[in-house]
Amino acid sequence: MLDLRLLRSEPVQLARNLARRGYRLDLDRLTELDRRRKEQQIGVDTLRNERNTRSRAIGQAKAQGQDLAPLLAEVATLGARLAAGEQALAKLQAALDALLLDLPNLLHDSVPDGQDESANKEIRRHGEPRRFDFEAADHVAIGERLGGLDLAAAGRISGARFAVISGPLASLHRALAQFMLDLHVREHGYREAYVPLLVSRQTLTGTGQLPKFEQDLFKLARAEADSELFLIPTAEVPLTNLAGDRILEPPELPLKFVAHTACFRSEAGSYGKDTRGLIRQHQFDKVELVQVVRPAESYAALEELTGHAARVLELLDLPYRVVALCAGDIGFSSARTYDLEVWLPGQGKYREISSCSNCEAFQARRMQARWRNPESGKPEPVHTLNGSGVAVGRALVAVLENHQQADGTVIVPAVLRPYLGGIERLTPP
RNA sequence: GGAGAGGUGGCCGAGCGGUCGAAGGCGCUGGACUGGAAUUCCAGUAAUAUCCAAAAGGUAUUCGUGGGUUCGAAUCCCACCCUCUCCGCCA
Numbered sequence: 334m335l336d337l338r339l340l341r342s343e344p345v346q347l348a349r350n351l352a353r354r355g356y357r358l359d360l361d362r363l364t365e366l367d368r369r370r371k372e373q374q375i376g377v378d379t380l381r382n383e384r385n386t387r388s389r390a391i392g393q394a395k396a397q398g399q400d401l402a403p404l405l406a407e408v409a410t411l412g413a414r415l416a417a418g419e420q421a422l423a424k425l426q427a428a429l430d431a432l433l434l435d436l437p438n439l440l441h442d443s444v445p446d447g448q449d450e451s452a453n454k455e456i457r458r459h460g461e462p463r464r465f466d467f468e469a470a471d472h473v474a475i476g477e478r479l480g481g482l483d484l485a486a487a488g489r490i491s492g493a494r495f496a497v498i499s500g501p502l503a504s505l506h507r508a509l510a511q512f513m514l515d516l517h518v519r520e521h522g523y524r525e526a527y528v529p530l531l532v533s534r535q536t537l538t539g540t541g542q543l544p545k546f547e548q549d550l551f552k553l554a555r556a557e558a559d560s561e562l563f564l565i566p567t568a569e570v571p572l573t574n575l576a577g578d579r580i581l582e583p584p585e586l587p588l589k590f591v592a593h594t595a596c597f598r599s600e601a602g603s604y605g606k607d608t609r610g611l612i613r614q615h616q617f618d619k620v621e622l623v624q625v626v627r628p629a630e631s632y633a634a635l636e637e638l639t640g641h642a643a644r645v646l647e648l649l650d651l652p653y654r655v656v657a658l659c660a661g662d663i664g665f666s667s668a669r670t671y672d673l674e675v676w677l678p679g680q681g682k683y684r685e686i687s688s689c690s691n692c693e694a695f696q697a698r699r700m701q702a703r704w705r706n707p708e709s710g711k712p713e714p715v716h717t718l719n720g721s722g723v724a725v726g727r728a729l730v731a732v733l734e735n736h737q738q739a740d741g742t743v744i745v746p747a748v749l750r751p752y753l754g755g756i757e758r759l760t761p762p
Numbered sequence: 763g764g765a766g767a768g769g770u771g772g773c774c775g776a777g778c779g780g781u782c783g784a785a786g787g788c789g790c791u792g793g794a795c796u797g798g799a800a801u802u803c804c805a806g807u808a809a810u811a812u813c814c815a816a817a818a819g820g821u822a823u824u825c826g827u828g829g830g831u832u833c834g835a836a837u838c839c840c841a842c843c844c845u846c847u848c849c850g851c852c853a
Contacts, residue, residue: 371812374812374822378811378821381823385821387834388780389780389781391833407833408834409833412832703809712808
């Protein structure tokens with residue numbers, strides 16, 4: 334959520350910034366709504382003040398045994414007028430909230446211009462894509478040759494965009510997740526968290542998935558009551574919301590959480606995209622990093638967090654590049670995002686395996702995540718960051734494809750071997 | 763699922779329907795005392811919106827959430843949510 338004060342003080346800059354994303358801000362409507370809400374608020378406050386004053390007078394009169402009738406007559410119409418005013422205010426407030434919750438975050442100045450991913454800016458590369466002296470297979474072929482990747486079975490059980498992984502491949506998948514968790518906990522200073530996978534509408538509103546992107550989520554309806562829960566699309570949602578509705582004391586910051594969870598996305602609107610293999614699934618595992626920091630430190634934290642994710646790829650000996658997302662490609666809640674793209678020999682392309690974002694105060698304002706700024710002594714929004722560290726399914730794909738051998742085996746990266754009983758190589762049966 | 767108890771400020775804990783944003787205590791902050799500290803004493807100590815150029819201050823809202831009764835609700839009524847205890851079931 335954007336700061337309304339910014340709208341009042343610098344409306345034009347704000348609209349121009351949003352326009353870089355391709356978002357057309359109806360400034361007149363927003364300004365008018367804000368003005369009317371304020372006006373109505375003042376009106377209602379005045380009426381309430383009158384009611385309170387008169388009620389107090391009635392109380393005193395009663396205590397002194399005076400006749401209440403004339404006093405009661407004076408307030409006869411007050412209730413109705415107040416109720417009408419309150420109703421109008423609620424309506425205006427709801428309209429304003431709806432508009433505000435729909436606005437994406439402001440972009441950081443450093444975000445490159447552009448409409449889609451073709452305009453993303455490469456920041457750096459690490460590692461050389463390996464040269465194969467045989468035809469590199471993609472992960473589906475490798476997985477089936479090794480045994481243990483069964484997309485057909487998943488289709489029978491659940492439908493498209495699910496996978497069954499079994500045997501050593503499943504162990505490798507698990508080893509990847511555990512390696513990442515251990516790395517971030519032991520070397521990068523994150524606190525491991527186990528969190529709910531089902532969350533409320535309010536929680537998803539806090540991080541910005543709702544109200545705008547409901548079609549991307551899986552929702553569970555419960556028959557009794559009108560309660561609803563959503564499957565999380567990323568652990569960013571529960572982890573970031575840990576700071577919601579709190580006023581953190583300075584020594585508590587930064588909060589650094591890591592969690593390994595399943596993630597669920599309906600992938601609405603992605604028909605025909607990445608239909609083969611594990612790249613785009615309704616359910617996938619991810620190790621997620623979240624930081625809650627002092628505003629002045631959030632851009633340093635973004636570099637740090639991105640480095641933590643990159644470290645995973647480096648230790649797995651996977652070539653990757655870092656790209657800064659352009660204005661048109663960056664996510665709704667983010668002010669600046671780096672994607673890590675891993676080299677996939679099976680596709681001959683770099684593909685996203687992590688996305689690291691600084692949301693600045695955008696999510697914090699939505700979820701009331703604050704800290705007490707010692708300089709002002711007042712509660713102010715914190716800055717929140719998140720990044721995959723990294724997507725486990727895609728990491729599995731990358732390991733299989735990058736470390737495949739001519740004989741159909743796959744070399745297990747050294748850092749994973751302790752998690753796999755020391756085996757160095759996956760071998761077809 | 764059944765039976766019961768309860769949700770009040772950072773925490774504990776009072777609160778006859780009428781200056782209650784809320785006693786008291788703890789914690790925290792500042793001051794006095796001290797060579798320094800402890801003790802003790804004094805004072806201060808919520809958030810949000812809004813008015814004011816800003817500060818000071820004023821006004822409004824907030825006692826789990828939403829609705830209702832009333833001139834007036836932390837206090838009465840209804841619904842829901844959550845926590846705890848016991849029983850049942852279960853990993």
